[in-house]
Amino acid sequence: MRIMLVEDDRPLAEALTTLLGQSGYAVDTVHDGASAEVLGASERFDLVILDLNLPEKDGLSVLRAMRARSDDAAVMILTARGAPEERVRGLNLGADDYLTKPFDVTEFEARVRSLLRRKAGLRASTLTVGDVTFDLISRRLTTPAGGIDLPARELALLELLFTRAGRVVSKETIVQSLTSLDDSLSDNAIEQYVSRLRRRLSPHGVVLRTARGIGYYIDKAASA
Known part of the structure; x- marks a missing residue:
């Protein structure tokens, strides 16, 4: 999931960017309203975390412009x-x-997860494919044999695939969702992540398939 953080308090912005990045989110951070408006008009985000007291253009003006151009990103106002x-x-x-x-901080993280679930159109807090259950609140994977721990980038990719189970997720969507403007993700890196996930999940009734030339998908028909 891709997030734009708009916060002029630079130490706070740095701390939140690190926090969100450690959870596997791709974060682009700007420090004034004018930059937020330019970036939001040119890039797609799942969530915008928006301060109100901003230089150049205040947060409510940024929000008003977003909705005027039919930008449907979830918005969390974070302000004093x-x-x-x-x-x-x-x-x-x-x-x-x-x-x-x-x-x-724990409330902030919970609200971020809640907004991203709603943005994805998910009502349930858990998703199950095969013998694997993904808890969208704790962002933990469990099987009858126990939990599965994943590095942040693999976890982010799996969350993307689980929330779209049964549908092909294009490589372009994966790159847009998992990387910020300061980051990159090659086709080879994506294939490596997919390969690792296959090895981890195949013993538990989850098949991660390739739609050749397009992307990847989790086949619900593989449910155990």
Whole structure:
């Protein structure tokens, strides 16, 4: 999943970028409203985390411009403005969530996961294919034999495939979802991640198939 973080407090922005990156999210970070508007108009994001007190253009103006161009990315407002009228204004302009500073990191992570689940159109908190269950809240994989631990990038790829189980996920979508503008992901690297996931999942009734020349998909028919 790809996230744009718009935060002018640079130490906070750096900390949140690191936190989200460690969870396998691709994060592009900007520090003013004008840059956020340019980046948002040229790139696709699943979630925008948006401060309100920004240089050059305030966060509500950025949000208004997003919705005016039919940008359907989920938006979490992250701000020190906590008055009820501020919350109402942000939500009325199209924000999906509103978290005030200072905040608890675990709550922040939970809200991010919740917004990304809703963006993917998922109602259940767990997805099961074969003998493997993926908990979208804890982002943990379990089997009857126990849990499966994955590196962050493999976990992000598997989450993308699980949330689209039965549908082909193109290589282009994988690159867009798993990388920021400062990152890259070659076809060879994707194939390596897929190969590792196949080895981990095949003993548990999960088949990760290749749609030649297009991408990859998890076949629900392989359920044990």
